[in-house]
Amino acid sequence: xxxxxxxxxxxxxxxxxxxxxxxxxxxxxxxxxxxxxxxxxxxxxxxxxxxxxxxxxxxxxxxxxxxxxxxxxxxxxxxxxxxxxxxxxxxxxxxxxxxxxxxxxxxxxxxxxxxxxxxxxxxxxxxxxxxxxxxxxxxxxxxxxxxxxxxxxxxxxxxxxxxxxxxxxxxxxxxxxxxxxxxxxxxxxxxxxxxxxxxxxxxxxxxxxxxxxxxxxxxxxxxxxxxxxxxxxxxxxxxxxxxxxxxxxxxxxxxxxxxxxxxxxxxxxxxxxxxxxxxxxxxxxxxxxxxxxxxxxxxxxxxxxxxxxxxxxxxxxxxxxxxxxxxxxxxxxxxxxxxxxxxxxxxxxxxxxxxxxxxxxxxxxxxxxxxxxxxxxxxxxxxxxxxxxxxxxxxxxxxxxxxxxxxxxxxxxxxxxxxxxxxxxxxxxxxxxxxxxxxxxxxxxxxxxxxxxxxxxxxxxxxxxxxxxxxxxxxxxxxxxxxxxxxxxxxxxxxxxxxxxxxxxxxxxxxxxxxxxxxxxxxxxxxxxxxxxxxxxxxxxxxxxxxxxxxxxxxxxxxxx
Amino acid sequence: xxxxxxxxxxxxxxxxxxxxxxxxxxxxxxxxxxxxxxxxxxxxxxxxxxxxxxxxxxxxxx
Numbered sequence: 050x051x052x053x054x055x056x057x058x059x060x061x062x063x064x065x066x067x068x069x070x071x072x073x074x075x076x077x078x079x080x081x082x083x084x085x086x087x088x089x090x091x092x093x094x095x096x097x098x099x100x101x102x103x104x105x106x107x108x109x110x111x112x113x114x115x116x117x118x119x120x121x122x123x124x125x126x127x128x129x130x131x132x133x134x135x136x137x138x139x140x141x142x143x144x145x146x147x148x149x150x151x152x153x154x155x156x157x158x159x160x161x162x163x164x165x166x167x168x169x170x171x172x173x174x175x176x177x178x179x180x181x182x183x184x185x186x187x188x189x190x191x192x193x194x195x196x197x198x199x200x201x202x203x204x205x206x207x208x209x210x211x212x213x214x215x216x217x218x219x220x221x222x223x224x225x226x227x228x229x230x231x232x233x234x235x236x237x238x239x240x241x242x243x244x245x246x247x248x249x250x251x252x253x254x255x256x257x258x259x260x261x262x263x264x265x266x267x268x269x270x271x272x273x274x275x276x277x278x279x280x281x282x283x284x285x286x287x288x289x290x291x292x293x294x295x296x297x298x299x300x301x302x303x304x305x306x307x308x309x310x311x312x313x314x315x316x317x318x319x320x321x322x323x324x325x326x327x328x329x330x331x332x333x334x335x336x337x338x339x340x341x342x343x344x345x346x347x348x349x350x351x352x353x354x355x356x357x358x359x360x361x362x363x364x365x366x367x368x369x370x371x372x373x374x375x376x377x378x379x380x381x382x383x384x385x386x387x388x389x390x391x392x393x394x395x396x397x398x399x400x401x402x403x404x405x406x407x408x409x410x411x412x413x414x415x416x417x418x419x420x421x422x423x424x425x426x427x428x429x430x431x432x433x434x435x436x437x438x439x440x441x442x443x444x445x446x447x448x449x450x451x452x453x454x455x456x457x458x459x460x461x462x463x464x465x466x467x468x469x470x471x472x473x474x475x476x477x478x479x480x481x482x483x484x485x486x487x488x489x490x491x492x493x494x495x496x497x498x499x500x501x502x503x504x505x506x507x508x509x510x511x512x513x514x515x516x517x518x519x520x521x522x523x524x525x526x527x528x529x530x531x532x533x534x535x536x537x538x539x540x541x542x543x544x545x546x547x548x549x550x551x552x553x554x555x556x557x558x559x560x561x562x563x564x565x566x567x568x569x570x571x572x573x574x575x576x577x578x579x580x581x582x583x584x585x586x587x588x589x590x591x592x593x594x595x596x597x598x599x600x601x602x603x604x605x606x607x608x609x610x
Numbered sequence: 611x612x613x614x615x616x617x618x619x620x621x622x623x624x625x626x627x628x629x630x631x632x633x634x635x636x637x638x639x640x641x642x643x644x645x646x647x648x649x650x651x652x653x654x655x656x657x658x659x660x661x662x663x664x665x666x667x668x669x670x671x672x
Contacts, residue, residue: 216660217621217660245661253656254656254659257661258659258660258661259659259660259661260660260661261618261621261660261661262618262660262661264660265661284649284663287649289613289614289665289669290649290663292612292613292614293613293614293616293663293665294663295613296612296613297663330612330613333612
């Protein structure tokens with residue numbers, strides 16, 4: 050008797066080959082037969098008219114914190130995601146000494162835009178210090194699979210303490226980091242992540258940026274011992290630097306036989322040749338035999354924000370950043386009132402910068418606090434300012450002060466929004482789908498639904514990819530690139546991670562506000578569209594009919610036997 | 611496609627010492643170098659980081 054049979058669907062197995070109709074048979078958490086007619090089962094799902102595919106793999110996430118209090122990584126699973134890679138961009142929750150938790154937390158909360166209240170309420174550090182202990186704690190309570198990276202900044206902190214953000218490492222310290230990396234890989238890390246761009250809450254470069262090339266080389270040698278992955282977040286805003294990082298990765302890949310990946314790679318119409326030049330560098334690296342994989346996200350860049358909390362948008366306005374960093378709400382409002390003209394001037398100066406497209410005139414009122422301002426929702430600041438005969442900055446500040454800084458603004462389609470070009474990029478054989486940032490930037494944009502958007506925009510819309518190619522991009526490709534063994538392909542003996550969806554209706558859903566995180570505050574999410582059922586290691590974990598299955602905890606540490 | 615010629619800082623490097631080493635015959639080498647590396651000019655207060663890419667030739671005309 051089988052545990053589960055999914056009957057009569059179009060099986061798109063992740064290989065990229067054309068789909069075929071048939072049954073999928075599951076027993077003991079594994080796929081036992083693909084295609085044909087399966088026998089009796091304890092449970093049977095009818096997938097007539099639906100696609101049956103491997104569960105989607107999201108290789109660029111920051112669910113580290115969320116997974117501590119939310120075993121479902123809500124709402125990732127309902128979009129079909131069954132495996133996630135946390136620990137990107139040099140930051141993982143372990144290994145970390147107890148007295149380093151505060152410093153790390155401030156760094157993580159800032160860089161990944163995780164509200165302080167949510168982080169502090171949700172991350173209980175119950176595992177202590179070690180990477181393996183963290184994975185042990187996670188494994189007890191996860192509904193989807195986790196293939197974690199260990200963060201380079203964290204390794205440095207563990208070995209060097211406060212000096213991690215002050216200097217290059219000594220030879221002894223590099224050896225200690227290499228030994229610690231071996232321990233983490235042995236415990237289940239899938240690779241190492243590093244950052245060349247991030248800063249902490251004091252504008253200091255994160256520890257990984259203080260590493261000399263020899264340090265990264267030594268750590269890459271350890272990755273090579275285990276065929277593990279190196280992920281970097283590079284200077285993605287600068288084409289020349291990105292090309293140089295591609296060459297650096299190519300050298301590391303060739304020297305140590307490792308797979309490397311850089312994220313994100315964005316298209317911008319303002320720099321329309323930039324992506325082509327980067328891809329030419331990637332192709333040159335490939336021609337030498339190097340494994341350098343750019344990650345490209347599917348969604349365009351939209352950023353929502355208030356003037357009440359720090360956000361990516363306020364990074365371009367240091368005075369506003371300082372105001373938003375104040376802890377007391379009344380103090381913030383007083384600071385805006387007291388420094389009003391300088392703050393208005395700073396906002397107005399945005400339009401005069403090289404990236405003037407980010408000017409306040411392009412802000413759109415997304416949501417308001419007071420009903421008397423309802424008629425402003427959906428209108429641009431430029432439009433409202435013209436009507437009022439005011440500057441853009443004055444218009445934003447007047448409205449925000451009227452609402453105690455609670456007004457939500459959105460800057461839509463900042464970049465990566467030319468679907469024809471992005472579609473061509475996504476279809477490139479040396480590109481894989483990533484950079485969702487799942488679990489991060491919760492107040493700036495939704496990191497959920499990128500997989501649905503791949504189908505709605507680039508399979509049904511631009512037709513840049515076939516259905517089978519799109520499925521492969523988010524299943525077998527990331528499984529192969531990231532070394533996630535036994536997943537990403539529907540084949541006998543592989544893990545029974547499965548998503549059943551409607552190819553004509555799968556999408557990302559509208560972006561909506563949610564207050565489900567611990568503590569106060571709003572995050573932006575998207576609920577699934579067109580997904581029927583999600584199976585993790587043979588267990589139905591979510592379905593359109595029943596929602597999240599209470600108590601479903603079939604998730605595994607994907608790197609452990 | 612190859613990157614513009616670049617180097618990483620050596621231990622203890624400042625922009626001046628790196629410029630003197632990489633562009634020994636160029637007058638005002640540090641300022642010249644800075645003009646080719648606007649990412650460094652934008653955050654001069656931090657100084658050079660060991661992981662920084664420092665371009666040692668100007669950008670190509672496009």
